[in-house]
Amino acid sequence: xxxxxxxxxxxxxxxxxxxxxxxxxxxxxxxxxxxxxxxxxxxxxxxxxxxxxxxxxxxxxxxxxxxxxxxxxxxxxxxxxxxxxxxxxxxxxxxxxxxxxxxxxxxxxxxxxxxxxxxxxxxxxxxxxxxxxxxxxxxxxxxxxxxxxxxxxxxxxxxxxxxxxxxxxxxxxxxxxxxxxxxxxxxxxxxxxxxxxxxxxxxxxxxxxxxxxxxxxxxxxxxxxxxxxxxxxxxxxxxxxxxxxxxxxxxxxxxxxxxxxxxxxxxxxxxxxxxxxxxxxxxxxxxxxxxxxxxxxxxxxxxxxxxxxxxxxxxxxxxxxxxxxxxxxxxxxxxxxxxxxxxxxxxxxxxxxxxxxxxxxxxxxxxxxxxxxxxxxxxxxxxxxxxxxxxxxxxxxxxxxxxxxxxxxxxxxxxxxxxxxxxxxxxxxxxxxxxxxxxxxxxxxxxxxxxxxxxxxxxxxxxxxxxxxxxxxxxxxxxxxxxxxxxxxxxxxxxxxxxxxxxxxxxxxxxxxxxxxxxxxxxxxxxxxxxxxxxxxxxxxxxxxxxxxxxxxxxxxxxxxxxxxxxxxxxxxxxxxxxxxxxxxxxxxxxxxxxxxxxxxxxxxxxxxxxxxxxxxxxxxxxxxxxxxxxxxxxxxxxxxxxxxxxxxxxxxxxxxxxxxxxxxxxxxxxxxxxxxxxxxxxxxxxxxxxxxxxxxxxxxxxxxxxxxxxxxxxxxxxxxxxxxxxxxxxxxxxxxxxx
Amino acid sequence: xxxxxxxxxxxxxxxxxxxxxxxxxxxxxxxxxxxxxxxxxxxxxxxxxxxxxxxxxxxxxxxxxxxxxxxxxxxxxxxxxxxxxxxxxxxxxxxxxxxxxxxxxxxxxxxxxxxxxxxxxxxxxxxxxxxxxxxxxxxxxxxxxxxxxxxx
Numbered sequence: 001x002x003x004x005x006x007x008x009x010x011x012x013x014x015x016x017x018x019x020x021x022x023x024x025x026x027x028x029x030x031x032x033x034x035x036x037x038x039x040x041x042x043x044x045x046x047x048x049x050x051x052x053x054x055x056x057x058x059x060x061x062x063x064x065x066x067x068x069x070x071x072x073x074x075x076x077x078x079x080x081x082x083x084x085x086x087x088x089x090x091x092x093x094x095x096x097x098x099x100x101x102x103x104x105x106x107x108x109x110x111x112x113x114x115x116x117x118x119x120x121x122x123x124x125x126x127x128x129x130x131x132x133x134x135x136x137x138x139x140x141x142x143x144x145x146x147x148x149x150x151x152x153x154x155x156x157x158x159x160x161x162x163x164x165x166x167x168x169x170x171x172x173x174x175x176x177x178x179x180x181x182x183x184x185x186x187x188x189x190x191x192x193x194x195x196x197x198x199x200x201x202x203x204x205x206x207x208x209x210x211x212x213x214x215x216x217x218x219x220x221x222x223x224x225x226x227x228x229x230x231x232x233x234x235x236x237x238x239x240x241x242x243x244x245x246x247x248x249x250x251x252x253x254x255x256x257x258x259x260x261x262x263x264x265x266x267x268x269x270x271x272x273x274x275x276x277x278x279x280x281x282x283x284x285x286x287x288x289x290x291x292x293x294x295x296x297x298x299x300x301x302x303x304x305x306x307x308x309x310x311x312x313x314x315x316x317x318x319x320x321x322x323x324x325x326x327x328x329x330x331x332x333x334x335x336x337x338x339x340x341x342x343x344x345x346x347x348x349x350x351x352x353x354x355x356x357x358x359x360x361x362x363x364x365x366x367x368x369x370x371x372x373x374x375x376x377x378x379x380x381x382x383x384x385x386x387x388x389x390x391x392x393x394x395x396x397x398x399x400x401x402x403x404x405x406x407x408x409x410x411x412x413x414x415x416x417x418x419x420x421x422x423x424x425x426x427x428x429x430x431x432x433x434x435x436x437x438x439x440x441x442x443x444x445x446x447x448x449x450x451x452x453x454x455x456x457x458x459x460x461x462x463x464x465x466x467x468x469x470x471x472x473x474x475x476x477x478x479x480x481x482x483x484x485x486x487x488x489x490x491x492x493x494x495x496x497x498x499x500x501x502x503x504x505x506x507x508x509x510x511x512x513x514x515x516x517x518x519x520x521x522x523x524x525x526x527x528x529x530x531x532x533x534x535x536x537x538x539x540x541x542x543x544x545x546x547x548x549x550x551x552x553x554x555x556x557x558x559x560x561x562x563x564x565x566x567x568x569x570x571x572x573x574x575x576x577x578x579x580x581x582x583x584x585x586x587x588x589x590x591x592x593x594x595x596x597x598x599x600x601x602x603x604x605x606x607x608x609x610x611x612x613x614x615x616x617x618x619x620x621x622x623x624x625x626x627x628x629x630x631x632x633x634x635x636x637x638x639x640x641x642x643x644x645x646x647x648x649x650x651x652x653x654x655x656x657x658x659x660x661x662x663x664x665x666x667x668x669x670x671x672x673x674x675x676x677x678x679x680x681x682x683x684x685x686x687x688x689x690x691x692x693x694x695x696x697x698x699x700x701x702x703x704x705x706x707x708x709x710x711x712x713x714x715x716x717x718x719x720x721x722x723x724x725x726x727x728x729x730x731x732x733x734x735x736x737x738x739x740x
Numbered sequence: 741x742x743x744x745x746x747x748x749x750x751x752x753x754x755x756x757x758x759x760x761x762x763x764x765x766x767x768x769x770x771x772x773x774x775x776x777x778x779x780x781x782x783x784x785x786x787x788x789x790x791x792x793x794x795x796x797x798x799x800x801x802x803x804x805x806x807x808x809x810x811x812x813x814x815x816x817x818x819x820x821x822x823x824x825x826x827x828x829x830x831x832x833x834x835x836x837x838x839x840x841x842x843x844x845x846x847x848x849x850x851x852x853x854x855x856x857x858x859x860x861x862x863x864x865x866x867x868x869x870x871x872x873x874x875x876x877x878x879x880x881x882x883x884x885x886x887x888x889x890x891x892x
Binding site for chain 2: 074075076077204205208209210214215218219221222224256285288354356358407408437438641645648651653656675680682683684686689
């Protein structure tokens with residue numbers, strides 16, 4: 001779906017009411033166009049913004065409603081949940097609503113992407129206002145038609161009713177009048193009382209589900225065009241390597257091959273990488289040709305990059321202080337006066353995103369326009385890179401956003417878009433689809449950074465944490481100064497701010513491994529370390545791990561972040577979800593040796609989640625994770641089915657990553673290649689899941705990420721309770737869990 | 741290159757491809773049946789599952805020549821005249837998909853399971869479905885949907 005391009009009028013000249021525009025549709029119907037200025041942009045222009053009809057609601061003359069979904073659908077359910085918000089306020093029956101995906105629209109002030117669990121909090125109020133504007137217009141149209149005050153007209157599921165006279169009119173009979181009316185100010189329209197919601201909070205099945213279960217073309221990899229050619233793009237196995245030469249003539253003589261050439265690429269690790277392109281009449285031929293491809297690579301300084309070497313460096317750093325990120329109170333004094341100091345190192349490996357749909361993109365360069373069809377979480381990033389690569393104007397690069405076979409942060413990068421564009425540019429006039437093999441996908445990712453936490457801590461006679469010290473060892477991309485993407489830590493990281501004597505320091509190791517944001521970046525690994533060591537301190541203090549945590553969180557209050565970066569930490573909300581999960585899981589029940597419960601919590605992406613895990617470990621060390629119970633507070637739930645699905649999936653995904661997955665580096669390249677040497681959890685290993693929402697009266701926030709972080713530490717803590725064996729390293733499968 | 745005639749979803753389709761081409765890529769790149777998905781190319785993930793004479797097989801491991809003699813059903817061929825199977829209905833009712841990419845393969849494997857075992861237990865389901873990976877980890881709902889379809 002392509003919508004109108006940017007309107008270039010000066011922002012200051014446009015009133016806030018231009019937020020929503022109403023117009024008539026040729027042939028009958030009402031079109032509401034809306035724009036969504038970012039908070040920053042809105043503030044900067046004092047309530048005004050650029051008018052870009054990036055989004056619309058169409059009420060056709062048959063009463064059917066089309067809502068454009070502007071954000072990419074990666075499995076987080078946004079294509080269903082955001083339109084639900086509009087439909088609620090618009091008072092239309094959900095079965096009358098069709099949702100269509102928007103392509104990239106330029107000039108948009110808000111990000112048209114998927115990441116950071118930001119779409120729900122970022123759109124909830126604006127989308128309600130858009131829906132309410134539409135409803136108000138229809139009520140006004142009815143009032144006009146009946147000659148009654150608008151206050152007596154009430155929209156109700158596709159109709160406007162006049163209670164005194166028992167009259168009612170369908171939306172389809174009102175849209176043409178509504179289209180002529182002046183649009184009310186979105187900030188002054190009356191929003192529905194949430195108690196009267198008919199749709200929000202219900203279980204609504206995904207809008208694409210019928211197409212999914214019947215195998216319709218939806219995904220990037222499913223794109224079909226007349227005359228489409230298929231391509232692969234082979235990169236140097238060693239990160240940063242470049243092709244010097246290749247047996248291109250041999251490849252080009254192979255049956256079914258159309259072309260083969262070297263792409264010089266750029267030095268930008270997040271842009272077009274150097275490599276060899278092979279173009280053929282089908283994907284299989286490109287895969288086969290890769291077996292015969294011989295490339296002379298230039299890959300200097302590769303051998304110094306090795307997971308074992310990183311491990312050695314990180315171990316040596318345990319005794320050193322690192323660069324201080326934050327220090328509160330007197331940590332050294334508190335450690336010196338402690339009866340016993342606990343020391344432990346927690347570690348986790350690099351991880352691949354492993355989207356089940358491998359990276360791919362389809363592109364056509366024709367008449368000076370680069371048209372792209374891509375499963376991208378971040379189309380505007382790809383747009384910028386392609387524009388730059390081929391010196392194209394803004395409006396000469398167009399991106400259609402397809403449904404996405406898993407995001408997890410991988411498709412925030414646009415390397416695969418650049419590859420398709422580079423090949424399409426060379427094959428001008430012919431559409432081409434680049435498809436990666438699973439092996440390429442696993443070996444050319446932007447990885448979740450590995451890391452180490454060297455902890456020191458102590459508890460006092462009252463059983464409280466008297467000292468906390470974390471020396472975090474992480475990675476920078478060819479840098480010891482700047483952490484890689486998603487490889488940093490917040491100086492507020494829990495339990496900082498909750499312990500009087502607390503210190504966080506950091507050392508950055510240089511690597512050639514490209515890093516990127518993974519699901520719940522940072523938190524996905526850090527929670528394992530911090531909630532594990534907190535558990536150790538609880539046992540040291542001989543306290544119940546739940547009570548110890550509740551006391552650590554302290555009285556109910558809002559704890560502000562340093563420098564006002566990010567949201568406050570609401571200790572009361574966290575305590576509530578801890579108690580909710582504990583209660584539902586019958587925390588503290590008596591279990592025989594070999595079975596145990598563990599608890600953990602984590603705050604990320606504005607969401608409060610606690611998890612209780614129940615495990616069984618056989619004497620031979622074989623692990624069964626029996627049950628995971630989550631307590632979740634992300635405010636009011638938009639789509640109960642989608643929200644629950646996100647939590648169920650996050651918990652199992654977290655178990656999968658923690659138990660079995662790792663990516664290791666040897667000679668500057670990734671060793672793992674496919675699901676046989678980097679396994680993913682299967683159904684038989686997946687535990688029973690219970691999800692309990694505490695629907696607090698707070699603004700709704702996103703749920704793609706915050707349920708992930710507390711699961712792994714809850715499981716590790718349960719394993720300790722079952723066996724007395726403390727897991728301090730991921731993947732868990734590397735720790736011997738045998739017991740007698 | 742040679743001609744192969746395949747019996748797919750009740751129709752005969754002829755393609756001109758090299759003999760070693762896996763059925764997966766014949767479906768996707770030559771016949772426009774893209775519901776069957778590529779995930780690993782090694783029979784490890786199950787995203788490419790189709791039915792060959794009613795049995796769930798990995799189309800990424802099946803050379804086109806080996807498929808030519810049998811009756812092939814893909815995800816596109818399950819529904820008859822727009823009428824979904826009870827399993828497809830259950831998948832929608834339980835809102836199983838997240839990203840949805842693996843679900844065609846899941847449904848093909850589950851359909852074959854129900855054909856041979858109309859009332860599978862949890863462990864029957866686990867055994868039958870363990871070859872199908874779901875990166876979004878929708879396993880909880882896959883189990884529920886299969887149970888619901890079994891009751892239909």
